[in-house]
Amino acid sequence: MNADSQPLIDCRNVRKMFPDPAGVPFAAVDGVSFRLSPGEIVGLLGPDGAGKTTLIRLITGLMKPHEGSISVLNLDSVKKARAIQASIGYMPQKFGLYEDLTVRENMELYARMHGVSGQDREKRFRSLLSMTSLERFTTRLAGKLSGGMKQKLGLCCSLVSSPPLILLDEPTVGVDPLSRRELWNILGQFSREEGVGVLVSTSYMDESAYCNRTLIMYKGGLLMDAPPADVIARAEGMCITVRTPEGIHARQFQSRLAALPGIINATPQGGTVRIILPRDHPTRQKLEEYHPQPGQPDFSDGFMTLLAGQTDLTPQDIPAPAETPPPDQGTGGETIIQVTDLVRKFGSFTAVNHVSFSVSRGQVFGLLGPNGAGKSTTFRMLCGLLPATGGTLNVAGADLRTAAARARRRVGYVAQKFSMYGMLTTRQNLEFFAGAYGMAGKERRDAIRSMEEEFHLTPYMNAPAAHLPGGYKQRLSMACGLLHSPDILFLDEPTSGADPLARRDFWLRINSLAEKGVTIIITTHFLGEAEFCDNMLIMMDGTTLAEGSPDEIRNYAPPRKDGAPASLEDAFLAITEEHMRKGGEES
Template sequence: MPDSYTDQTVVALEFQAVSKSFVAGRRTVSALRNVSLALPKGTVAGLVGPDGAGKTTLMRLAAGLLLPDSGRVAVFGFDSGTQAEQLRGLTGYMPQRFGLYEDLSVAENLNLYADLHGIGREERQQRFQDLTRMTDLAPFSARLAGRLSGGMKQKLGLACTLLSRPQLLLLDEPSVGVDPVSRRELWSIIDQQVKTSGTTVLLSTAYLDEAERCMEVMLLDEGELLDHGSPDAFRRKVQGHCYRITHPGLSNRDLQNRLSGQPGITDAVIQGEAVRVVCDSEDAVNAALSRADNGKTRIETIAPRLEDAFIELLNKRRAPIRQADRITEPSAPAADEEIIRVDGVDRWFGDFQAVKKLSFTVRRGEVFGLLGANGAGKTTTFRMLCGLLPASSGQLRVAGVDLRKAAAKARARIGYMSQKFSLYSNLSVSQNLAFFSSVYGLSNARRDDRIQWALQQFELEASKDANSGDLSLGYKQRLAMACALMHEPEILFLDEPTSGVDPLARREFWNRTNRLAATGVTVLVTTHFMEEAEYCDRLVIMAEGDILTAGTPAEIKRQARTPSLPDPTMEDAFIQLIQAKRP
C-alpha cells in the first residue's frame, strides 16, 4: 500500500491514555488500559491481538458507540464525549457480523442505511450505482441478504458502511468466515477508497497476512498496546531467527510436534513441505531433534513474517506449550481402511443443486480437508455426512454404516463442531459439557469422568461456572471441541473451527487435532485459512457443489506452478483454481 495518500499533518484518529472497563457479573473486566495512539489521515492501519485483547472495544470507542472511562478519543479533532454528532458524521463502522438485516433485500438494506444517514433520493441513486458496481452486487439487488454467500454479505456490509462517504472507515474483522477470493476483493475496494478519497482505514483482523498489507500495525494484548509500527519494523525484531526445517525421516506433522515447546523454540508451524520455526538459534533445533536426526536435518534461514513477530511478542507473555501436550513418538501413517465413502452424492434444495455428484473416500486416521469458496457446498456436505441432512441421491457410508439406513448408529460414532460452535450461551461451561454428555448417552460415573477430563484437558477449570456466551472466541472454540469429543468419537467433523480466532488459538487447536489424528481419529475439516490446509493429509477443493481438484497439498500446489510463480502457496493455487472456474 503506497504512503503517498497519507497526510502526516492531519490526525484522523487519536487516543490519549484511554481506559475502558465493563462489569461482568461480579467481576470488573478491564478491556483497555491507558492506550495512546495517533493515525494520520490516509493511513491504512491493522489492529491485531489475541481473543479478548480489546480490539472490538477500541473500534467501538473510535466509532463513538462507547465513551472512555478515562482519557480522550478524537476523530479529526472532534471529541467523542462532547462532539459526538460531528464525530459520527465522519466515521463509518462495519461490525463483525456486517450489521445487515437478513430479511431485507440488497436494495432494501442500502435504502435503510441511506435513510439512517439522511441521504437524499437523487444522491443515493448515484451512490447505489457506484457501490453496487464496485462490489459486483448490481445483479443481486432483489436478493435477500440472508441468502447471500459470506463474501457477498461482506461486500454488502461494506457498501452500506461506505454510503455516507466516511473519512474514517472502521472495519471490525471484516474477513472472518469468507474465502481468500472474497478477501482479495475486499482489499481491492479498500485500496480504491484510499486512493480516490484519501480515506483513513482502521481494521482489526485475525489474518496476519492481511495486516502485512497495512502501513501501520498495532498489537493489543489484555487491553494494553504492546507495540506498534510498520510491518517492516515488526519483522526486523525477529530477523535471523526464522528457519525452514525438513527431515527425510519424519513427516511434517511429526517434525512439528518434536520441535513445538522445546527450549529455545518460540514457534513451529507446518508450511508447505517443511516446518517453519522461530527460535533462538540453530542449536535449539539440533538439540530438539538429536535423537531422531542422524545428520539428516536440513536447516535454512528464511525471511521473517509479521506473524513470526506476533507470536514471538505474545509468547514472551505466556507459558509455552506443555511437554505433555506434545506427540513424542512418530504417528503411524493413515491406515488403508476406508472410514468414509461419498459416492455420486447430489443434494437439492427445491430447484437449487447445492452438491453435484460428489465422490471421495477418507481413510482411518487421516486429516482430510474440504476447501472452497463461500457457497461451494462444504457445509451441506458436512451435514449430510453427519446424518443431519439426507442426500437427494447417491451413497454415503460413515464408519461402515449406510446413512440412508442407520443414520443414528453412525451419529453415535462421530463428533461435530459447527461454524458457530453450537453452544448454549446461557448455560455455564460445566452445564454445556453435562448437556452434550447426556445427548451422547453418557451417564453417571462415565459422564463425570469425561467432564473432568474436558475441564482439565482443555484448561477450562477456571471458567467452569462462567456462561459460555461470556467466553472469548478462543475459549468458546475449546469448549465446542471438548463437547464434540465427550463420547470419544472415531470421526471428528470440524466446520471452519478456527474462523475468527487469533494465531495463538489456531496453533493450540491444531496441536490438539494432530494429537487426535495420531491416535487414529479421522478428522474432516473445512477452513478458509489456506495455511491450515497444509496440515491435511489429503484434501478436495470445491466450487458450486463440484470438486475442482483433489490430492495432497503438494500435488494441488504443483497445479498452480508457473515460470513466474515457481513456488506457489496453497492460497495461490486456491485462487487460481476458483477464478478459472468462474465465467
C-alpha cells in the first residue's frame, strides 16, 4: 500500500449530536479523525453505544455531521452524498435482501440499481458466486437461506458494482464461526486482488486478526487507532491463569475471581481461569494459593485494559456469588430435561434427525452448530413453541407432546432479538408478561418489584422499551423471562452483537442463576461463551456431531502449530469440517 496514495476515507474532527431519552443532547460521535487507504482492512470496535454505527452512517452520507468534515473517494459527504452512495458498497446491520426473490434475482436487482449490465454483470456474478460458494443456490429464495448464506448474499449484492470501498456494519452478528471465517476470507481476497478498502464494525474481538488496523471507540470518541498487535501489547504482563480448585466448575470459580478488586476480566478456559490484572496490584498476592502462571494476552485482553483506563470495570448490579461455592453441578443430579430420538420434519425435509440428550437441574447446557444446523428448531421444540414430529421430549416433568402448556409455565424464554413491546414502558412490559404467566394481584406486584430491584430498572420504569440503552433492553428481556421464577431459562443467542464487557456481566448473572438451581439452555455462536457451559451439544444437518463437557469437546481439535492449547473454536471447526468432508465423500 502506498502511504502517499489518496485516502478512500478522510474523517477530520467529526462530531454528531443526538438528544437522549430526556431530550438532553449528547455526542454520539465526538471529534473522530482517521484515514483509510486502498487495499486496507480497518476494524471498528467498541462497546454498545460507542458510536460505531453512527460513524459508518456519517461516512455513507446518510447522516450529516454537526462539526468536522468527511471526504469519501475525494467527495464531500454532505455535498456529494448521493454520488458516494452510488460508488461504494454498504452493508448495514439489517441488509435489504428481498426474501421472496431468489439468490440470482437479488443480485440482478442490485446490479440494475448500480447500472451494471451485459458481460460485465455476468463476469461479476460468476466471480462473486464462486468466491462465496453460492453457485448451487442461485434458484433458492433468499428467505430460505441460512443466516451465514444470507450474509454472503448480502456481501455479493454490496460488491456487484466492483466498488473501491466497502462499509460493513456488524456483518457477522449471529453467524457461526465457520461462516464468519469464510466471510473474512472473501473480504481479504477482495482487498488483496482488487485493492478494495474495507471498514467493518464487529463485536467479535478475534476478528481483529483479519484487520490491518483497528479503531476502538468509546462514548463517541476514538480511544485508539493502531494495528491489532499494539492493542494486544497493552495487556502484556497482565494475563495470568489459575487452576480451578477441585469440586467446582471453572465458571463458578470465575464468578468469585471476577468479584475481586482490580480484576479487569476473568474467563474460564478448560480447567483454568484466565485473569487480566495489573502487574503490581495487591490482589495478585491473594491468588498465590492457586499457583498462577503467566498467560499470553489476546486482543480482547488489550481491549478490556483500554476500557479500564476510561471507566470502572467492576461488575455493577450483579448478585454477589455465594461465599461457599456450591458443588459442581456439571455431572449427575436430577434430570430436568430428557430428549430421546427427537425428530422434526418440514414436509420432506428433516430439520432434526433423531437427536438425544439430557440436562440436569442447575446445569448450563449449550446448543451449538453452524447456521441451519437444526439447533434453533430443537430449541423451539424444547420451549414448547414447535411440536415434534417424533421422539419424546420431557421438560420439567411434563411430556411436551401431551402437556406443553403445563411445561411452559415452568420455563422462561429470552429471544435473540429484542422482543419486548417498544411502545410500552418498561413497567407495562413487565405487567403484560406477568399477566401472560397467569400472575395477578399481590403476586404480580411483588414479582415486578423484585425484578425492578434485581435488574436496577427503576430509572427506566416509565421509559418506552424502544428507547432503552442496549444493556437495559437485555435486562428487561431477562426480567420478563424470570418474572414467574422458572425452573428452566431458555436463552437464544442472548449476547449476539454484545461487546466483551456486556458479555462478562451477562455471564456473571447467569452463573448466579445456575447456582440457585435454575437450569440454563443457551444457543450461541460465540465459542468463548461455551466455556461457561457444563455440557454442550454440537449439531449439523439436523444430527448430533459431538456432545460433552468443554474439555471433552476440546479433544476433537488437532494440535495447534504454535503449541498453544486448543480452543473450543478449534474443536468446533474440526468437528464441522470433518462432517462436511465425509458428506462430500459420500455424495
